[in-house]
Amino acid sequence: MMFCSVVALKVSAAASVFQHLTMAMELTSGCIYENSVQKTRKGADVDASPGEIYENPLVFQKEEKADMTTNPGEKPEERVSTATITTVMKKQETTISDLADENKHLILEIRNLTNQTEQLLVENKVLQNQTEQLLVENKVLQNQTEQPLVEKRSLSEQNKQLMEKTRILENQTAEMRKERDNLNWTLEVILTFENFPVKDFCPQRKCKPCLDGWIMLKKSCYLFNYESSPWKTWEQSRQYCRTKGADLVVIDSLEEQKFVSNRSSYYYDTCHGYWLGLREVNSNWTWVDGRIDTLKYWINGIYGTPGPYALLIPQKNYSENWDRVENTFLNRFICERDVLIKSD
Template sequence: MSEYNTLLVRELHQLKGNHSSLMTEFTLVQMHYANLSNSNEMLQTRYENASAANQHLHVEMSQLQQEKKSLKMERDHLNQTLEVIFQFSVFPVDDYCPVTDHAAQDRKCSGHCQKGWVYYQSSCYLFLYYQSYLNWKNWAEGDADCTARGSHLVTIDTADEQAFINNHTKYYYDEWHGYFIGLSNIQDKWQWVNGSELKGGYWTTGRPIIQYGSCVASMPSTDPMKSWKNVECYMKNRWICEMEAAIWPN
């Protein structure tokens, strides 16, 4: 019994030692867990700060992109306006930048076109409504007149523009007299004054056969999509000029 008791006491001491070691390890695990928890909280805080900073940068980037887009648009408008200005040997400043305060001679540049011209979709149009036959011109003379005004005979690119042109023309003599546009026969091809070749068209009775000395006039029509007519270039007609509009920055 004495030996058995001794053995039990020895085992009890060993168990106490094991328990103490386990408690020490458990304490170390708890400390490690606490450290991990603290590290996790720090990482979570850093992640939230990084996310907030990233969102802020995203907002700033969007704002910068919008500013860049606005600046590019303003630059393009200024370049277009400079092109308009450079077409004049003497710029008609009163038409584009009228005096708003005569006492202070303050001006505000807001006009897109000169007086008498009609603004439409970033272009200005001049419809020459001369009543007298003496003022009408053949196609080449009309083209030269537009050039002298810093413009060109109108080029029509879309159905909307064609409808706009038709809405501003009116019958004035007979069914053969209309308004010269910048389209003529160049080397057996219908070609615009800007050098581009015609695609499609808004003919009264289908696309005509090209003949020598053929030019195109827009006839007033109830159907704006059917108003072009092949006429002799030497005919005397009214004509339409077109130039880029001045787009001023806000």
């Protein structure tokens, strides 16, 4: 566009110069005409009419040229003026010719620019078509991109649902495992009996963890023998517990030690107590389940006649209330067994 503006300015300038030259030529012609008239007036017959004088200026010009060449009496100033006019006209003609050539050159440039403009318009049209095609392809790609995003969101939602279902199934599985473990536990407890007392454990078809008269702590049931008499030796006491599907108590922790101590009441005298499932085997105090004792809640010093069996003495400090006594000593006892139904 800028180049076209320059060309237009050049063409306008050329036209302006051409117009000025034309005006100059007209003025020059007028001057020539006027001089010829004047000379004609001087050399014409007096009887000639004014209309005849101005009738044909070209005739006067030709006569003037003839006079310049044939009239030796013509003044030098007149010959110099005619030569100057001729020189000026030749220069003007040269300028006009140059301007005409330049005009032709500018016309050619305009044509070239027009052709280039048309070519650029064609290329621009091609680019517009390509741009539109790219926009269409971009729209297709966007649609293709949105489709996977929609599918991804759908899959994410399905994944969340599956995760929720998985969590529910895991919880159900954990519950079923717990129930299975509890059932296996119950089965093992039942198998400890030669004849399982169904009516005692499950009156009205609803089972309970411990039999009546037993006290539950966590996973165990405890039977405290509070009979006034006759009491039993350690071996007799253990045999009784076994008939109940149990054994003499095995203490595993300080909590259990406190539990049995708090429920062992005083009777007869300070030397009597409750048999524990603990005895000396090969110089090691061993529980009836085979574990060696590590708690050692023994009474300091010698309390009674020492022996290889452990007896819990009531109303003593629970961390120091075990006594070592003989099997022949008759006492009460504590039985322990697993609960029939394990609670969480």
